[in-house]
Amino acid sequence: MEEFLSSCQRAVQAGSGVHVVLGNEACDVDSMVSALTYAYYLSKVRVQPIRRESDFVLRSDNVFLLRQLSLSPEHLLFRDQLDLRALHQEGHLRLTVPHHMNAGAVVEVIDHHLLEREASPTCPVTVEMVGSCATLVTERIIQKAPEILDQQLAQLLYAAVVLDCVNMAPSAGKVTPKDSQVAASLESRFPALPPRGALFNTLQSAKFDVSGLNTEQMLLKDMKAVSEGLNLAVSVLYITLEVSSYLERARNPALNLCPISSPHPHITAYEQGNSLASRKKLLPIVKDFLKGRDGHGHLGDMEDEEEESQVPPTPMNSLVEGCPLDDGLPHISAHDLEEKFSKMGARGAH
Known part of the structure; x- marks a missing residue:
């Protein structure tokens, strides 16, 4: 994954056309992981959905998860590091985005909220009301390219699903059968994944850690x-x-x-x-x-x-x-x- 992130930066510096996988502006763990892993699956350029690198520190759970997996935030690309408007005007931009975004460069939509955009021959839409968008990304990878899954990628996806689905607890009202099915599939494929409860608790603690913030x-x-x-x-x-x-x-x-x-x-x-x-x-x-x-x-x-x-x-x-x-x-x-x-x-x- 680290080599992939480095290759993204080299591709941007080369000035060629890019395919950006863009999450929503919240940039929570699910958004970050879905953008990262789906771009890795597409083997294209990925850009973080938050606007400034300085804002990334606000997402303490994201920072914690990346460091836990030995992925440095320094390898990430952020929205203000690319002129998306200029790339679009030059015809060099392709976007994979959440459904609520609209732009002529959009070539695919994948999200887990209510449909706001109709599918078209040039823009397929995948929208299912599951607890985590990472569930849909995991399902796509398992179906289309299971060979790219390794421990690091699996743990990124697993962490997003477990966190978004509140430790898979039905009482929280977030988890769906598909979320549970995907989480179980990752667990069976990668037995070394951390226990659900321990993973959720550490990410939840990191999420609400405001030490050092003004x-x-x-x-x-x-x-x-x-x-x-x-x-x-x-x-x-x-x-x-x-x-x-x-x-x-x-x-x-x-x-x-x-x-x-x-x-x-x-x-x-x-x-x-x-x-x-x-x-x-x-x-x-x-x-x-x-x-x-x-x-x-x-x-x-x-x-x-x-x-x-x-x-x-x-x-x-x-x-x-x-x-x-x-x-x-x-x-x-x-x-x-x-x-x-x-x-x-x-x-x-x-």
């Missing part, structure tokens, strides 16, 4: 964003007061929120009783809230709309909508966040 980095770590006339970021650390009453009334799904004390008057904190309602299921509620605001920023009659709404689909890991050839989200500084929270506090006081 306040801005902790807010950006695994941040999700939605945009419906107003751009709103949802961090693992804060929920704005302006959204809190709507979350309390949410029934689709019910969050079972119990207020807890907060050291800041403009921030409302809760203990969430419904552990199955992840941020992926919270974000559609936030998007519905934003859609219900009138031109003056006031909230309309959302209770009626909520009763009529259908169960929202689980969104993709990254709710940032757009094409991989665009300029992405603007940089968010610590000062910008502090100013935003101050304004929210001032509005709440009136």
Whole structure:
């Protein structure tokens, strides 16, 4: 695998056409592993889905997994190291992407969320509602090129499946029969794989390790964003007061929120009783809230709309909508966040 990554860098430097396997902007373990291993399967160029190399430190579980397998992050290529737009305009770019991205250079789609793009003769689409995209990549490799599987590649895929499927526990509501089947197949082929429980626990610990991160980095770590006339970021650390009453009334799904004390008057904190309602299921509620605001920023009659709404689909890991050839989200500084929270506090006081 390390030699493959080095060959990718040499191919980019040579200036020839490239086939980029691009994951979503979240760049969680599943996205990184799926992009890496599927590109290895295609024996083409692969680019990490996050935008800047400096952001990679925010994905502590990714860094931990690569180092555990003796793969240096220095061998990775990142989005800002390639001018995708220029390559596309020159006709030198082919993209394999998650389904929510649209660009003329896309030649294949593989993902595990709801279909947003129709298949075509020039762009095959593989979308199945499994717990991990790495499950689909593993299945493709086993079916088409099982000879490329070695201990290192198998452990990358296995780690992504186990982590995304929450240690394959049915109570978590993530694992599907296909995820279990793929995990069992990897275990039977590679008996030296680490035990599921131990692997999950070490990756889970690494995922929430924020040692060495400053306040801005902790807010950006695994941040999700939605945009419906107003751009709103949802961090693992804060929920704005302006959204809190709507979350309390949410029934689709019910969050079972119990207020807890907060050291800041403009921030409302809760203990969430419904552990199955992840941020992926919270974000559609936030998007519905934003859609219900009138031109003056006031909230309309959302209770009626909520009763009529259908169960929202689980969104993709990254709710940032757009094409991989665009300029992405603007940089968010610590000062910008502090100013935003101050304004929210001032509005709440009136």
